Amino acid sequence: MDYLDGLNESQRKAVEATEGPVMVIAGAGSGKTRVLTYRIAHLINKGVDPFNILSLTFTNKAAQEMKERIGKIVGFSEARNIWMGTFHSVFARILRSEAEKIGYPSNFTIYDTQDAKNLIKAILKEEGLDEKVYKPGLVLNRISAAKNNLLSSTAYNNNTTIQSEDRQSAKPKIGEVYKKYESRCFKSGAMDFDDLLFKTNILLRDFPDVLNKYQHRFKYILVDEYQDTNFSQYTIVKKLGAVLENVCVVGDDAQSIYGFRGADIQNILNFKNDYPDVQTYKLEQNYRSTQNIVEAANCVIKNNKDQIEKNVFTSNTEGKAIKIHRAATDNEEGKMVANLIFETQLQQQAKAKDFAILYRTNAQSRAMEEALRRKNIPYKIYGGLSFYQRKEIKDLISYFRLIINPNDEEALKRVINYPARGIGKTTLDKITIAANNYQKSMWQIITNLHRVNIGINNGAILKINDFVSMLQSFAAQITSKNAYDLANEVATTSGVLKDLYADRTPEGISRYENIQELLNGLKEFTETENEEEEDVTPRGLPEFLQDVALLTNADNEKEEDKNKVTLMTIHSAKGLEFPYVHIVGLEENLFPSQLSLTSRVDLEEERRLFYVAITRAEKELHLSFSTSRYKWGNLMFCEPSRFIEEIDEKYVEYTFTKGSRAENPVKPKNSYNSGYPSTKNDYSKPKNYSSQKKNKPPQPEHTTPKNLTKIGASTDDVSANTLNLSEGMMVNHQKFGNGVIETLENGKATINFQNIGNKQLLLKFAKLTIVK
DNA sequence: GTATTATCTAAGTCT
């Protein structure tokens, strides 16, 4: 089999060891995907039915790409039958066909984080709990962690450790919220992300026949990125593989970066305890990166304690030194990176798609975007708000969701009064209370208003009835119309299109366009008539909706986005590679994150994150930091990240003089290498300013004038206003027109406007101009 | 009941 010839010794062994438990420890860039691909292809060539292979990947995109690669070896008609996808999407699919067993409808809704948070908020309100104490995000995290450890709300409430934890954090009612949350989701026929795994576990635990069925269906199980599985996922794999034990896990403990999501690095460290006769293979040769990059990554990771011993090496060329850049502000950093990319593009004939800018937090993308835009460098951003999470899209999709599952409470609440149809807060509150009283869903209440009097006045009842019959008429068309036609009908009849069209502001126009884009997507979906599947069922709305909630931006990359600079968080860069990589924002409290500094475990995860970031690079790696940065609206000083220092100096090159403070960081050519300072961490930052304090720092001495005005602009304007104004002055306000200042004290002014009389304004917000 | 305006608070990573 000639496809095996392209593999090295250990890769080949890992591919050929098809029977029994196998663990592949794959260093970064060591051809892990290759092994997985060939292993599956090899199984199929050996006669294994693709339907009997379950391959769990970390993203849907990875699954898609792998399928394509396997298809090229064994043929696409075979490859498409493999069960392949993320844990979430594969088990969502299985849950749909088995849902009734656990009391769910097969058309259950998948709640995304937004939906889940909204539900938590509603529950907090009903329970009279203070949102400031019980922060919805935090409560949800707690519930999520519980589910990932397979704790139901009952188990949560009976667990003394957890209860005392919650009491100690002054949030003893989280357990009750969890209980309500659980039952509300159930009543709504909804599962959140964690439920997809949690309920799968319930299914496999309580229904031995189902477990048995899947144990024999999935004769071969492969799990990619095994180091990032949580207990819930681990248990699923363990159970499914318990009979045949053909479980192959691939991963790298050094790249475990999802601890916050419950991922347990012990799963991979302890794999051999679970399967004593495991065959272990280590892939240690890196084919991706230059020697400098590989060695730098090794330097960094050796600072961590817990790890499986391995020696990642490469026979690639030494490559260029890793460049370290300093900037004065976050915007400067953006400019600098944009300039570097621009220059490299010219000098090395590189394409835009060869570059990636990686950051720790999504908020950092803004400065990068702006700089790239100014230089006309095409870019694309992953993460942040996905298309499907935009308000207008979610609104329309909520209609779709309701058509398919009318009990979906979060969808109902979103659209029952959007566009405005006179069903206000009071009415909604009454419905909610009734739903809770009768233990029914909101939909069940509003479709039975003629039977129970819950104190809604007749006018409102009429409006509700209109809404209900509109939805019912949509639902009636579900089989007769294809997804696009029905969606169009919904968008028009519901008034969503009209409402968005009426808004002619630029944002409004873009919202309208987004809806159009969604409809276009649906059209395409409808027209690609299941060409791959044998059965030619027309694709309706239910099929489209099935796992929209699980889609991310990466999953629907457009053709025109192919040749663009990639901007993403390091987390989402996992598994990817780029010739030129810029890691930005290497500052203490940002990377490593401030929240990680108190525990060794968290700090080690940050370090692994840095390791992941470094090892994305093939040819060139640039690290940059800024000496000041906006945070929560304040300019703060930053210290360079400790991670920079962890790389041996022989692999790096500073593009500025560490001791001075006057370098222009944009021009690396003649400024690097000139004299390292003897003291560590001396990056010319004034020592008396701690980045913890929210002091307003002095202006950087040698930044460009342009930048200076930009930093100071907003604050200066305000203070100018405050300083120059005095009582009796005539000022102009954008909306209120001209008026005379009557009083003026601590940032507040009472102004007598000619048209509307007295008004109190905060000078911080009011954009006043002096008339005389 | 709805639309506009003022005020508050938040930015850690993802399915």
Added chain:
DNA sequence: TAGATAATAC
């Protein structure tokens, strides 16, 4: 600074 929510005006 922005988005979410509370307060206020209509």
